[in-house]
Amino acid sequence: MSLSRKQLTLSAVIIAVFATGGSFILFQENADAKATSTTSAPPAATVDIANVVSQTITDWQEYSGRLEAIDQVDVRPQVSGKLIAVHFKDGSLVNKGDLLFTIDPRPFEAELNRAKAQMASAEAQVTYTSANLDRNQRLIQSNAIARQELDQAQNEARSANANLQAAKAAVETARLNLEYTRITAPVSGRISRAEVTVGNVVSAGNGAQILTSLVSVSRLYASFDVDEQTYLKYISNQRSSAQVPVYLGLANESGFSREGYISSIDNNLNTTSGTIRVRATFDNPKGVMLPGLYARIRLGGGQPRAAILISPTAIGVDQDKRFVVVVDAKNQTAYREVKLGAQQDGLQIINSGLQVGDRIVVNGLQRIRPGDPVKPHLIAMPNPQIIADNTAQQPQPSEKTPTSAKG
Structure with missing residues (x-):
């Protein structure tokens, strides 16, 4: 009888131990589960958000x-001769009338002098034939000469005047040719390089070579x-x-x-x-x-209209779709598909999918998923064009300013 009582006591102790151990294990499992659920919930990420607003735009x-x-001009020589000077720097700006090239003027000066001498001879001949005609006209009145002599005097006077006109034209031609030895800029603009160097002989006429080109x-x-x-x-x-x-x-x-x-x-x-x-x-x-x-x-030139514009950095790509991440009143995120229009001054026009007052994530789309809680940091809608322009206007370090090396 005492043995049975001992066995019952031992059994009770064993049951109590197992019960206590089971409770401990259950408590430990519950604690582990709570710890796991606590550690598995990610902290809310801080993201930049901006309010969607409407702006008045003009379609472009x-x-x-x-x-x-x-004006685009190929400069060619108008007279033939030896090039003796180039008066411009390649690629420089020149004004209309600036001297570009000089061709040896001496042969043309000699030609002008010869033409002037011929004109002087023609003028003398005109003076002589005019005086002879006046004399014969007086003599014909007294029948001192034959009519044929008067006709001859008249013909000589007309021929002398014609020769004088030809001599004057020759002088003008010689003067023009002399001027053409000074090749000037026909228009104002930027000149190209000299295609012919000093000492070369250039030719005028059909197929004349290009000396340089000039563009306004x-x-x-x-x-x-x-x-x-x-x-x-x-x-x-x-x-x-x-x-x-x-x-x-x-x-x-x-x-x-x-x-x-x-x-x-x-x-x-x-x-x-x-x-x-x-x-x-x-x-x-x-x-x-x-x-x-x-x-x-x-x-x-279209009529101004209201449109929603957002930063391109707020737009994500999902195959052939475009989306933004909207943050609701509970700071929960959600994807929303949008239809894009043209770009306006660095911002993207949204044709559909957003309304004025919506809050969207503008930076860090890759760090959040739909339904994630976020800590919103409200900023103005960023404009990449303005940021780029401001960056370009920042003073750059000079060669004398030491800068830190980057690997």
Whole structure:
């Protein structure tokens, strides 16, 4: 009987131990689960957000084209002779009338002197024949000479006058040829290099070699092709007044800082490309732009309208779709598909998908997922174009300023 009581006591102890151990294990598992759930919840990421606002814009169309010189001249010799001087520096700016080349003038000076001598002889002959004609006219009145002699005197006087006119023309030709030995700039602009050096003999006439070329740079053309819809929308109604605003930017610029006007429109549409050639004129007072440079053209003229513009950095790509990340009132994120329009001054026009007042993430899209909680940091809508322009205007270190080396 005592043995059975001992066995019962031992069994009770064992059961109590297992019960206590099970409770401990269950408690430990619950604690581990709580710790796991606590550590698995990621902290809310701090992201930059901006409020979506509406702005008044004017629709623009952008095209690419090339700059062209208004005046482009190949300088050729008008007389033959030996080149004795070049008076310009290659690539420099010259004014109309500036001396460019000199051809040896001595043969032409001699020719001018010879022509002047012939003119003097012709003048003397005119004086003599005129006096002889006057004398014969008096003698014919008294029948002292035959009528034939008077006719001969008249013919000699007319011939002498004709010879004098020819001599004067020869003098003028010789004077022009002498002037042509001084080759001057026909227009103001930027000159190319000298194609012929001093000491070479140049020839005039058909096939005369090019000495240099000259292009005007104070104003330039920008030629570009517009599609039919753009022509009908912006240009056709204002063809005569040329009031369509047109702006230009170069390849290394982000904006369109130069304003010009449409100077000509082609008289037909190219049925192959479906475009019309348009030419705009732009001032170039500093001579920075050169013919042949790539030009970005912005053409507009539509009625101002309200539109939503956001920073391109806020737009994500999902295959063929574009989306933004919207932050709701509870600071939860959600993807929203958007339809894009054109770009305006560095910002992206949104045709659909956003409303005024929406809050969107503008930086760090790759760090968040739909439904993630975030800590919003409200900033103004960033404009990459303004940022780039401000960066470009920052003073750069000179060669004398030490800078830290970067590997």
